[in-house]
Amino acid sequence: MANPSAVCNGHLHHQKQNNNLLKSGIYKKNGITKGMKKNGVSNGTLYKKTFIEHFEQAPMYVAVLTFLGFGVGTVFGYLRDFMRAWGLEKRNIAAEREQQKDFVPLYQDFENFYTRNLYMRIRDNWNRPICSVPGPQFDLMERVTDDYNWTFRFTGRTIKNVINMGSYNYLGFAETDVNALKTVTIELEKYGTGICSTRQEMGTLDKHVELEKLVAKFLGVEDAMVFGMGFATNSMNIPALVGKGCLILSDELNHTSLVLGARLSGATIRIFKHNNMQSLEKLLRDAIIYGQPRSRRAWRKIIILVEGIYSMEGSIVRLPELVSLKKKYKAYLYLDEAHSIGAVGATGRGVVEYFGMSPDDVDVLMGTFTKSFGAAGGYIAGRKDLVDFLRTHSHSAVYATSMCPPVAEQIIRAMKCLMGLDGTTQGLQRVRQLGKNTRYFRRRLHEMGFIIYGNDDSPVVPLLLYMPGKIGAFARRMLEKNIGVVVVGFPATPIAESRARFCVSAAHTREMLDTVLNALDELGDFLQLKYSRYSKSSHPELYEETRLEFED
């Protein structure tokens, strides 16, 4: 792909931004990134299918009201703190003993301000205990609070069959069907639950070898290694791969595990704007031209850390451009497919398959089994010499216990189902059902007029709520309608962009999705969440006929 400021044949071609994007088949219009719609795919483009991502901005009044909401919350927070300090209100939070009042305080109470005054008010929407398998529906323990969320008590009743829109159960493998779990039960009886050893000592079982071969076959790479914990796969292996003198280019919205691994490694970390290849290219060029900060030596290694699907935005990484960049500047690519393995791609093999690329293009393929496979743990796959290196040098292999056999068997059976090796087409059906559900859900939400972030093909659907008051209201009312959702606010998201995140699953039936969509429709009207200015509303009489002109 031609670089805009490349020097060719002695001439400095300064092509404009638009040309560059047009070549790749993507352009931005009205805040929506769209791919060019063509009859066929021409040879010059990197993307074999259209890449449509939405990050629509709400009208300005929404942002203003959001900040006003936080302002009011802050003022009331100060008021309540004042009342608590002067004894006009009961103090519910932990306090020091009388003898310790003269000591230097352990905690700064201002750091707790947000938790105390804003989070506590809507705390009942998180950490809800469930008492069944988190499949497409689950049971919740009913809990009430007598003192405005400072303490909870369980009434003893369970709320049955709450539709689960929060679990990362993309392929529906979180199930308790006895027939499906038969092999897992057998392995549990044979091996027990614990390994009690690390991989390098006595913790490598035949189950691990079998699983690693299967993972490598599934992904189409030479070898793979599995670890007991998905988070630890990132945080323990990145320090083994890079160290001081190396450069890590990490996406703005990378997961905590990647950030922790990058910090533990001791390498220099530079952050590029989310999914923005121009920002990344600028960083790469600067890194190669200027080298290490003071000594100006060349970097020992440059590695780019990205995720397949970003769980809070629902955006998919721009892999073709990324791979072409990495090949041009000779950097390494570490792709964390935690949410995308099993969830995207024609046969569920992740973003690499989704873009029609070869797994050899990515140097380190990492993923977790927690989301699509209904198990726990993570893997790193790639070339054989990479995996052999990790077997000896990974911190997890030396110090952490390995994956336990029943979990390994669950992954094996899920993966075999997905690959079709169990003799049925159930795996493929699940992937197709997930794709259908995703497209249907997103299309209906767009039609209703909500602002949704992310790629049209990603099963993670963030619905923007914006105002802090609506976070609590939305989650509580959805629970009243028997739907369990996950809501997130500041500081986990930017201050003006709190959202509810839906995770579509292959196990959701059309009826369940319709129930959720109808509830959302009602709630959207009641809470006035339908901020989108671009989609055709399902109530056309309320809006003028402004059709967005798609370039044909």
Add this chain to the structure above:
Amino acid sequence: MNVGVAHSEVNPNTRVMNSRGMWLTYALGVGMLHIVLLSIPFFSVPVAWTLTNVIHNLGMYVFLHAVKGTPFETPDQGKARLLTHWEQLDYGVQFTSSRKFFTISPIILYFLASFYTKYDPTHFILNTTSLLTVLIPKLPQLHGVRLFGINKY
């Protein structure tokens, strides 16, 4: 750690003032304050303007230059714990657009207040001292400076 957080921004406080709509909200807030003061029948127009100026500067001083740290825990091992919000903006980079905006806005308010109070001496003294309390801490030379050990820890 940034557990439960979806970005690698160590201190979200640094970016709050750059968010879309924040400046507008601030301007609207000042306008609202002024309208409330104007509607109180006991205050004449000059008094209302001086009060707007003084209350705005007092609020700005308290929130930007007196309160230290962040209202939430950050994974930066306490680097921002002793810094006021002004010092935390954009991680200490000077002359960014937010800083310029928040430096200019009390000055504009001061001009307006001086005009509407018809440059009366008492009002002038009040407005000028109040403006100075809010302008001096914003100077880059006073980044991290605590006079007489006030507000140090």
